[in-house]
Amino acid sequence: MSNLSAKxxxxxxxxxxxxxxxxxxxxxxxxxxxGRARLVGKVLKENSEKDxxxxxxxxxxxxxAFDEASTVFKQQRKLLANDGVTVCNRRVDMSLFxxxxxxxxxxxxxxx
DNA sequence: CTTTTGACTACGG
DNA sequence: TCCGTAGCCAAAA
Numbered sequence: 001m002s003n004l005s006a007k008x009x010x011x012x013x014x015x016x017x018x019x020x021x022x023x024x025x026x027x028x029x030x031x032x033x034x035g036r037a038r039l040v041g042k043v044l045k046e047n048s049e050k051d052x053x054x055x056x057x058x059x060x061x062x063x064x065a066f067d068e069a070s071t072v073f074k075q076q077r078k079l080l081a082n083d084g085v086t087v088c089n090r091r092v093d094m095s096l097f098x099x100x101x102x103x104x105x106x107x108x109x110x111x112x
Numbered sequence: 113c114t115t116t117t118g119a120c121t122a123c124g125g
Numbered sequence: 126t127c128c129g130t131a132g133c134c135a136a137a138a
Contacts, residue, residue: 005135024120035133041119042136057119065119072119 005033008112009043015109016056018083020099021092023060030101032112041065055079056099062091 008031016022024037033039044054055076058064066073068090077087085097
């Protein structure tokens with residue numbers, strides 16, 4: 001994981017708007033790193049900056065990445081609820097909440 | 113050099 | 126819907 005990749009990933013995560021979520025793979029794609037979904041998880045694990053909306057990154061299936069019984073799972077669910085994103089029956093409805101960045105938003109990352 | 117390891121994903125059954 | 130199974134791919138062991 002080059003620092004550059006991590007930087008790109010964090011930039012994308014920070015641009016996920018409140019009220020929507022993105023999958024690990026989607027973040028990787030937008031960061032110009034197709035096939036690197038697992039790297040996104042790794043970068044998030046290693047970076048707990050205050051302004052980082054890590055909770056908006058979930059699995060492509062709509063499930064959160066953590067065990068239901070864990071504290072981190074409950075915290076993520078709470079943060080999402082505060083965003084207006086509800087976790088129903090263990091999953092977020094991706095058809096409703098998945099981030100669909102506009103062409104403008106995508107192009108804004110051009111330095112990649 | 114090889115094997116293992118992930119906050120993952122697509123696909124079947 | 127829920128599982129197991131292959132793929133995935135760079136980093137660490």
